[in-house]
Amino acid sequence: MRMTSKPTLFLTAACMLIMLTSGCGTLMYFFFPAYQTITIEAEFDGLKNKTVAVVVFADENTLFSHATAPLLLSSEISIKLRKSVEGLTAINAQEIAAYQSKNIAWVEMDRTKLGKVLKADFVLHISLVEFSTVEEGYIDSLKGTINGEVKLYDCSLPEDDACVWKGQNIRIQHPKTPTVRTRANEISIHNTIIEKFSDKLAKKFYTHTKLRDDRGDL
Numbered sequence: 732m733r734m735t736s737k738p739t740l741f742l743t744a745a746c747m748l749i750m751l752t753s754g755c756g757t758l759m760y761f762f763f764p765a766y767q768t769i770t771i772e773a774e775f776d777g778l779k780n781k782t783v784a785v786v787v788f789a790d791e792n793t794l795f796s797h798a799t800a801p802l803l804l805s806s807e808i809s810i811k812l813r814k815s816v817e818g819l820t821a822i823n824a825q826e827i828a829a830y831q832s833k834n835i836a837w838v839e840m841d842r843t844k845l846g847k848v849l850k851a852d853f854v855l856h857i858s859l860v861e862f863s864t865v866e867e868g869y870i871d872s873l874k875g876t877i878n879g880e881v882k883l884y885d886c887s888l889p890e891d892d893a894c895v896w897k898g899q900n901i902r903i904q905h906p907k908t909p910t911v912r913t914r915a916n917e918i919s920i921h922n923t924i925i926e927k928f929s930d931k932l933a934k935k936f937y938t939h940t941k942l943r944d945d946r947g948d949l
Contacts, residue, residue, distance in 0.1 A: 780818035
């Protein structure tokens with residue numbers, strides 16, 4: 732009589748238990764790593780081999796509290812786009828900031844005209860609705876929030892037709908639980924919300940994979 736080893740019996744029993752309690756999807760999730768990720772297609776895939784200017788607008792209140800936020804956002808988003816989109820060139824964030832500083836009326840400019848001045852094929856425009864590191868109503872408690880409206884303009888098109896992509900507002904909060912206000916904590920939260928926002932926005936423009944959210948994608 733052919734004998735079955737204990738490890739084989741254990742594995743068989745485990746497989747049967749999972750199939751009986753949770754279905755085949757869970758079995759594939761645990762035993763086949765490829766099923767633990769999903770592919771997210773780019774929302775706009777026309778930036779390959781193009782030059783992009785990442786332009787950030789912030790109101791006076793935001794600039795008073797976080798003067799460097801637009802520059803840091805522009806720089807971080809540009810870095811992530813260059814890294815992930817084939818052939819993409821990003822206009823230097825400091826060059827954009829210098830132009831904004833010298834030309835206060837840039838806010839009123841057509842986005843296509845602004846792009847041509849900056850020698851870009853596309854303008855990725857982020858308008859900051861909210862940027863804060865302090866929990867609302869608590870000056871001694873920190874909770875970072877960034878909320879931005881994002882649009883992409885093709886500078887080769889007439890201004891009325893130039894907005895070729897508009898995403899839903901990107902809103903990031905970090906950490907989930909407010910923390911005590913210290914200088915070190917505030918710097919950390921400030922940098923983290925910029926990094927998370929930039930990563931989420933950049934991924935709109937290239938196909939990528941992500942881990943399934945628990946079992947929500949099964």
